[in-house]
Amino acid sequence: MLLTASTSGSGASLAPSLDWFRTLVRTAERGGVDALLLDGQWGAGESFVLDPIPLLVALAECSTYIGLAGAIEIDHAEPFNIARSFAAADRLTAGRSALITATGARKPGDFGHALKHTTAERYARAAECIAVARKLWDSWEDEAILLDKPNGRFSNPDRVHPINHAGTHFSVRGPLNAPRPLQGNPPVIMRDASPEGFALARESADLFIAPESSDLAAIRRTIGERPRLLATVPFAGKPQACVAEIVELSARCDGVDIVSATLPADLELFVDEVVPLLRARGLRPSAYAGKTLREHLGLSRPRSQFAA
Secondary structure, eight states: OEEEEEOTTOOOSSOOOHHHHHHHHHHHHHTTOSEEEEOOOBSSSSOBOOOHHHHHHHHHTTOSSOEEEEEEETTTSOHHHHHHHHHHHHHHTTSOEEEEEEOSOSOTTSSTTSOOOOHHHHHHHHHHHHHHHHHHHHTBOTTOEEEETTTTEEEOGGGBOOOOEEOSSOEEOOOOSSOOOTTSSOOEEEOOOSHHHHHHHHHHOSEEEEOTTOOHHHHHHHHOSSSEEEEEEEESSOHHHHHHHHHHHHTTSSEEEEEESSTTHHHHHIIIIIHHHHHHTTSSOSSOSOSSHHHHHTOOOOOOTTOO
8 A cells, every 4th residue: 555645735834944844754754654745835825836856855865765756837847857857856866756747837828938728738738748758768778878988888879769759749859868767767646636637647647646535436447547546635633533544445546645734743643643553454564665666656667668
């Protein structure tokens, strides 16, 4: 069973300090949480959103096993920037990074350079953006870098690929000017429960987080078998009730995403009182079995799509 913790809805009125995030990460890792989802927004009135890449890298220093996932506005972002940033983050976190897709967070006109796309166009752009980012991650095969100093060979050109993508929204030549991520591709996490979001998840997600009280069977039929399916569980300081809900959900999905109203207090209570009960029931391991986030999530490491 998977277990993630989200910073959405944390209730913080201002942008938290780095020490605040460090407390969350250390607490969640102490409880064996598979991943901390850093997709919260902070601030009064206008939302304050921290850039995920420097935050993930900063938090890697105070953690060893827990996955660290950051949100990107995928319907406005550029695939080359995403691919390069997460390739670096995945190496600096030792294979523990993940991308959370955020869609529809901006209004038309928020970006002066961007066209005012329809909903269908925004989601089509998002799907193409993810596909291009994966091509860029795969443009260097695992065996591409040789570092053969005696023979003056940095790489094997037969294993480095220009992607030559020419699509509706992007034209990208590649290859990426960064080594392949340690996970091959960092996992892509989605939680958009709109019809367009379900279609995007079916095509592009590794992990889908269903809203609270969703019909999980219907969502599974809609998104297909590829994404691992997690249910949302709000935690408000009632350990026994939370355990009962997780036990009930464990037969219907692949895991849960814990959402707390108050952080870090609720997370500390969850780790100290809920996790031991889950471990006693055999629903959580006593220690991390793997090192990368893909291993935590039970996802295989993909080979480059360009590999022979």
